[in-house]
Amino acid sequence: MLSVQENEVAVEQANEHVRTWVADMAKLCKPDQIVWCDGSAGERQALISDAVEDGTLIELNQKKWPGCHYHRSNSNDVARTEHLTFICTPSEDMVGPTNNYMNDREAYKKLTPLFDGCMQGRTMYVIPFVMGPLGSPLAKVGVQITDSPYVVLNMGIMTRMGQVAWDQLGDDADFTKCLHSVGDVNPDRRYICHFPLDNAIWSFGSGYGGNALLGKKCLALRIASFLGRQQDWMAEHMLLMGVEAPGGEKTYIAAAFPSACGKTNFAMLIPPKKYADAGWKVTTLGDDIVWMWVNPESGRLHAINPEAGYFGVVPGTNGRSNPNAMKCMARDTIFTNVALVPLDDGTYDVWWEDSDWPAPKKCINWEGKEWTPQIGKEKNMKAAHPNSRFTAPMSNNPVLDPAARDPAGVPVSAIIFGGRRSKTIPLVYQAFNWVHGVYIGATIGSETTAAATGQTGVVRRDPMAMLPFIGYNIRDYLVHWFQMRKKMSDCPRVFMVNWFRKNDAGKFLWPGFGENMRVLKWIVDRCHGRAYAKETILGWMPRAEDIDLEGLNLDVDDIRELERVDPAEVKAEILSQEELFLKLAGDLPKEMIFQRELLITRL
Ligand code: GTP
Ligand code: SPV
Ligand code: MN
Numbered sequence: 001m002l003s004v005q006e007n008e009v010a011v012e013q014a015n016e017h018v019r020t021w022v023a024d025m026a027k028l029c030k031p032d033q034i035v036w037c038d039g040s041a042g043e044r045q046a047l048i049s050d051a052v053e054d055g056t057l058i059e060l061n062q063k064k065w066p067g068c069h070y071h072r073s074n075s076n077d078v079a080r081t082e083h084l085t086f087i088c089t090p091s092e093d094m095v096g097p098t099n100n101y102m103n104d105r106e107a108y109k110k111l112t113p114l115f116d117g118c119m120q121g122r123t124m125y126v127i128p129f130v131m132g133p134l135g136s137p138l139a140k141v142g143v144q145i146t147d148s149p150y151v152v153l154n155m156g157i158m159t160r161m162g163q164v165a166w167d168q169l170g171d172d173a174d175f176t177k178c179l180h181s182v183g184d185v186n187p188d189r190r191y192i193c194h195f196p197l198d199n200a201i202w203s204f205g206s207g208y209g210g211n212a213l214l215g216k217k218c219l220a221l222r223i224a225s226f227l228g229r230q231q232d233w234m235a236e237h238m239l240l241m242g243v244e245a246p247g248g249e250k251t252y253i254a255a256a257f258p259s260a261c262g263k264t265n266f267a268m269l270i271p272p273k274k275y276a277d278a279g280w281k282v283t284t285l286g287d288d289i290v291w292m293w294v295n296p297e298s299g300r301l302h303a304i305n306p307e308a309g310y311f312g313v314v315p316g317t318n319g320r321s322n323p324n325a326m327k328c329m330a331r332d333t334i335f336t337n338v339a340l341v342p343l344d345d346g347t348y349d350v351w352w353e354d355s356d357w358p359a360p361k362k363c364i365n366w367e368g369k370e371w372t373p374q375i376g377k378e379k380n381m382k383a384a385h386p387n388s389r390f391t392a393p394m395s396n397n398p399v400l401d402p403a404a405r406d407p408a409g410v411p412v413s414a415i416i417f418g419g420r421r422s423k424t425i426p427l428v429y430q431a432f433n434w435v436h437g438v439y440i441g442a443t444i445g446s447e448t449t450a451a452a453t454g455q456t457g458v459v460r461r462d463p464m465a466m467l468p469f470i471g472y473n474i475r476d477y478l479v480h481w482f483q484m485r486k487k488m489s490d491c492p493r494v495f496m497v498n499w500f501r502k503n504d505a506g507k508f509l510w511p512g513f514g515e516n517m518r519v520l521k522w523i524v525d526r527c528h529g530r531a532y533a534k535e536t537i538l539g540w541m542p543r544a545e546d547i548d549l550e551g552l553n554l555d556v557d558d559i560r561e562l563e564r565v566d567p568a569e570v571k572a573e574i575l576s577q578e579e580l581f582l583k584l585a586g587d588l589p590k591e592m593i594f595q596r597e598l599l600i601t602r603l
Contacts, residue, residue, distance in 0.1 A: 004124075010036030013166040014128070017173040018143055022126055025145050025179055030117045031124035037152060039128075039162020044153070051149050058340065061347035067332035070340055070350060071150055073208045074185040075367045078337055079387045080210040080217070080259075080452045082468045085192040087222065094196075096473030097583040098463075107193045107202070114189055114204050118181045122147040127155050128165030131220050131306035136407035138233060138291045138304060140224070141169045144178035144214050148207050151180065154334060157309040157391050159215045176200065176223055178214035182207040194218060196226040196471055208336075209311060209389065220289045220306045222471035229472060229480045232487065233293035237465045239267035240286040240305050242401040242410070243524050246279030251524045254290050254303055254492075255416035256441065256465040259451030260387070262418065262499055262512075263287050264312040268324035268399060271517040274551060280517065283401035284324075284394075285410065287312065292412065299489030302409035307394070313451075314338050314388045318356045321513045326356070327398050329390040336391070337366040339383035352384035359383070386450035413527045418497040419446030419462065424569040425498040427510060427547075427562040428519045430526055430533060430540040434485045437494025439595035440539070442478055443577045447500075461580040475587035482591050493527050496539070501562055509562050511552065518548050537602040538565055567603055574600065 004026060011019070014036065026034055037043060048069065051057040057069040087095040088107040095101045102110070125146050132139030143165070144155060155161055169175055177200040183189055190205030201218045203211060210217035224235035238254040245251070257263050267287040271280045286305025295302040310328060314335065317325050329335070341349040341363040351360050365371035366385035375381060394400055403410050417440055419425065425445075431437035441464045447457050452468065461467070463474060470477045485491055497519060499512040522542050525531035533540035544559050574596065581588055581596075 004031060005033040007034075007036055010038045013163060014126075015166070015169060015171050018128075018169070018175065021143075021177055022145065026124060028112065028115050029119040029124060029145075029147070029181065031119035031122055031147065034124045034126060036126045037128070037162065039156060039164070044156055047149050047153055051153065056150055057334070058348055060335070061343060061349055064349060065331070065333070068329075069334050070338070070348060071334055071336045072340070072366060072368060073337060076187050077185050077206050077208045077211075078366070078385050079208065079450060080468065081187070081190060081192070081206065082452050082454070084187070084190045085468065086194065087471055088193050088195050089197055094472055096475055098467060098470065098474045102193065104195055104197065107195070111191055111193060111202050111204060114183060114191070115179065115181060115202070118183055118204075119147045125149070125152045127152055127161060128169075129155060129159035129161045129215055130165050130168055131159060131215055131224075132291065132304055133405045133407045134160060134164055134168065136304050136409065138293060138306075139168065139407070140176065140219070140306070141165050141174070142176040142178050142215050142219050144180060146180040146212070148180070148182050148212065150207060151212050154213050154311070154391050155215060157334070157393050158213055158307055158311060160308050174199075176219050178219065179203070180212060180214055181205075182212070192218065194222045194471060196223055199223065213311070216289070216307070216311065217469055220291070221466070221469035224291060224306070224471075225466070225469065225477065226471040228291070229476060233291060234480070234484065236290050236292065237288065237469055238290040238415075239263040239288065240284075240290045240303050240410070241267050241269070242283040242285065242403070243520060244279075244281040244283070245524060249528070251413045251527055252285070252303070252410040253414045253416060253520075253523070254292070254412050255418065257418040258420065258444070258446040258449070258462045258465040259468075260313055260449035261420045261446060261465070264310060264325060265322050265513060266516060268322055268328075268397065269516055269520070270323060270514045272514050272551065275517050275521070280521070282517070282520070283399045284397055285401045285404045292409075294484070294487045295411070298411060300411040301484075301488055301492055303412050304407070304409040305404065309391060309393045310397075311389050311391050314390050315352045315384050315386055316354045317352075318354060324397060324399050325390075328392040328396045331396060332393060333396075334391040335388070337385040337388035339363045339365050339371060352388060353382060412492045414495060414523055415441075415492045416495045416497055416523065417441045417444055417464065418499070419444045420449065420500040421445060421447065421459070421498050422500060422502040424566070424573055425496070425501065426538070426541065426565055427501065428495060428497045428522065428542065429536065429538045431494040431496070432539055434491050434494065435482065435591050436539065436595055438478065438481045439592060440494065440496050441481070442592060443580070445573070445576065459576070461577065463580070473587075475584055475589065478589050478592065482589060495523050503558075503561065509558050511554075515552065522547055536565055537567070537570065537599065570603060
């Protein structure tokens with residue numbers, strides 16, 4: 001048995017499979033003690049107190065920010081590291097040309113010495129959690145081992161944590177084994193490794209976001225997409241929203257935009273006054289991940305959000321752009337890598353670029369350095385990191401959809417793809433059919449953002465906004481998308497949007513945020529056969545008069561520019577898709593080739 005100390009009450013709840021695995025991992029990591037988390041409010045309070053004491057968290061001014069805390073991660077550890085993320089299997093063909101591959105035996109061999117003794121002098125936390133509404137046919141149990149109390153606190157918000165997981169697991173061995181250590185936060189010893197055949201994840205050397213909260217991108221997208229392909233369901237990087245039309249008709253929509261391209265904002269959209277007055281309501285089910293399956297009774301695609309909280313981008317969030325997100329983060333929230341503002345009474349406030357408040361005279365920026373507006377300007381230094389985040393429970397969301405916790409999920413009427421494109425891609429168009437829609441999704445191009453390390457602002461192909469998250473060969477992933485059609489008697493309509501087109505002066509042509517309701521209304525109306533569309537080379541598009549512009553400060557030239565499809569630009573776009581097609585080479589699904597040919601013919 002273990003020589004280290006464990007809390008006996010919690011450990012008793014875990015079954016033999018879990019206990020054996022945890023004992024093995026403890027033997028490897030050699031922690032001073034093991035804490036089995038029960039997910040209770042008392043446990044959370046105690047963890048927060050300890051974290052405040054040792055400086056992991058800083059308590060914010062409790063009048064302004066009740067229950068809220070601040071955390072600054074290592075400045076080398078502020079975004080997902082895609083080049084250090086691996087899919088580990090016996091054969092390279094299983095992971096395909098878009099993933100980093102490591103042979104699974106080699107990966108264990110490489111990571112075992114890193115984990116060996118890594119928790120000496122530290123506490124090992126065992127976090128049982130469920131992804132998905134309790135009782136859902138798709139809900140999955142994971143158990144994460146970590147030496148980071150910050151990770152425990154975030155997992156407590158982002159997942160259903162504690163006893164519920166043991167209840168769902170019963171005597172089963174069917175849980176995702178998530179091993180995590182921050183190690184010494186050295187990027188040279190940072191690996192995020194996935195073992196889909198073992199239902200396991202080993203993450204070392206990062207304490208941040210998608211690298212460390214293993215229920216999120218690692219389990220709910222990479223491992224889940226692998227399982228979904230085998231078991232006829234889908235795990236996608238999508239928000240999930242409800243749209244209620246005047247009179248009460250409800251339409252559920254899922255939308256895939258790459259990281260930091262507007263999912264959280266769209267999922268919490270507040271309709272402009274004119275729409276709200278008319279009775280339009282938008283409600284949130286999820287802001288980042290959906291799991292979807294074909295409901296055998298309805299023959300329709302049903303979706304759940306596997307998460308229980310939001311890990312959202314902070315900069316740019318304010319009372320004008322996203323008032324609902326401001327309400328989400330108003331209490332019981334963890335702020336990571338925004339700026340910390342010391343107040344006169346000894347308490348702390350937070351600040352970020354493009355917030356509701358003027359820049360503080362002086363604060364501590366995301367790197368822990370002194371920041372003043374002057375220093376910021378002179379050194380071109382941000383106060384908050386562009387990928388700084390809030391972690392907030394979804395129960396804080398004032399527009400949480402009543403079905404957000406429904407294990408049966410909701411039927412999806414439309415799938416929207418989108419990207420961040422300053423040129424070429426029009427505001428909105430609709431695919432001719434499912435196969436065309438899959439082609440549109442598979443060829444999304446988007447300018448890279450601060451959500452991952454590396455250069456920002458360069459267009460890359462990001463199929464279904466899943467490039468960094470497909471846990472297997474993209475060839476099989478695309479085939480899976482095409483084949484899902486055959487399992488549905490009634491399939492969602494597919495759309496493409498672009499909120500980010502700019503004019504020559506570099507200014508956004510479309511106001512975005514709440515005003516996206518105008519495009520959303522056209523999409524909903526299309527789903528119900530109410531809106532007009534004209535056929536274009538890209539797909540069905542609204543005429544200028546089909547998008548309501550009343551109350552907007554746009555002139556007709558702006559709208560023409562937003563909707564413009566330039567054949568020369570489309571040609572360049574098709575050419576820039578070649579890189580992805582060449583990677584797939586002989587493995588390219590036939591439907592993709594046919595769709596490209598049809599597009600070229602239409603040109
Ligand atoms: P991840 O959490 O990384 O997956 O990101 P996300 O897709 O949820 O993106 P989010 O909604 O957090 O938005 C990212 C950035 O895009 C923020 O800085 C927003 O201010 C900005 N943004 C979101 N929606 C719009 C929009 O409609 N127009 C414009 N111009 N910017 C937007
Ligand atoms: C993303 O990068 O798409 C995110 C943030 O949602 S993270 O959890 O770090 O993946
Ligand atoms: Mn995301």
